[in-house]
Amino acid sequence: MTDPSTATSTATKATELLRLHRDPTLLTVVNVWDVISARVVAQVEGTTALATASHSIAASYGYDDGENIPLDLMLEAVQRIVAATDLPVTADLEGGYGDAAETVRRAIGLGVVGANIEDQLKPLPEAARQVEAIMKAAEQEGVDFVLNARTDAFHLRRDRDKADNLAEAVQRGKAYLDAGAPVVFVPAILDETDVRTLVDALGPQRLTLIGIPGVPPLATLEALGVARVSYGPMSQNVALTALQELVEDVHRGGGVPSTMRILN
Structure with missing residues (x-):
């Protein structure tokens, strides 16, 4: 069980994170991967919650994405992020x-109060049971x-008809909601x-998306009723792009931008 000294705080943050998803105002979370990125994002006015990016955390330790980073190391990184902020953190x-x-x-x-868990296209009954087990544990x-x-219906079947x-995303999403998940990614x-098809099938404030080029504003x-938009490894890519551009400018004889x- 959760340590009694932190249970109330964790429970309060979880309830707030759920409220942010249920609110008709779209929740946006720019993903973080370490303490300094968490602090920088949390300091920006309007930030109400933080989300970690597994790809970014793994990359920061030199691991490829896909559960190659040891779980204990992943959880250690997440714990440091939780300790660095008073905001709700989803991992x-x-x-x-x-x-x-x-x-x-x-x-x-x-102290984590939310999580992305991939279905990895497990057989649907197995994937739904996994959702049920997670929610029971919580x-x-x-x-x-x-x-x-x-659901990885798109991610793992990119060569299939859209x-x-x-x-399949609708079918799996409905099953996960029925199994107790509050939102589907x-x-x-x-x-x-x-997006309208998914919201109509799952309900308003039940769908979450990733903010990548090509997705609607x-x-x-x-307006369509999406609950949340996150950015996965895009935020780290933006930061690393800025670093690389600095190096390129230095090599051209420039320096730190004004x-x-x-x-x-």
Whole structure:
């Protein structure tokens, strides 16, 4: 069980994170990967929650994405982020490292109040049981855990017809909601019609998306009833692009841009 000294704070943050997803105002979370990125994002006015990016955390330690980073090291990084902010933190825990419910239980013990868990296109009954087990574990820990149940219908079947992927995302999303997940994550390049189809099937404030080029503007997504938009490894890519551009400018004889902010 969660340490009693932190249970109330964790439970309060979980309830707030759930409220932010249920609010008609679109929740945006720019993903972080370490303490300094968490502090920088948290300091920006309007930031109400933080989300970690598994790809970015793994990369910062020299591992490829896909549960190659040891779970203990991933959770250590997440714990440091939780300790660096008073905001609710939701963690990307990939596919759950073989035992998604136990991994989520451990994360809750660190103060994590939400998580992305991939279905990795497991057979639907198995994937739905995994969602049910996660939510049962969270209930036992006494938190309104925001499981962002991810379906890889698009991610792992990019060569398949888009309409088939959309139909499978709807089927899986409904099953995960029925199993207790509060929201469903469909990472893909979706147009406005696709998003409307998903929201109509799953309900308003039940769908979360990734903010990548090709996805409709945030105002449109909010109007359609999307609950949340996150940015995965895009935020780290933006930061690393700025670093690389600095190096390129230095090599050309330039230097630090006048727009630089002192943030640490």
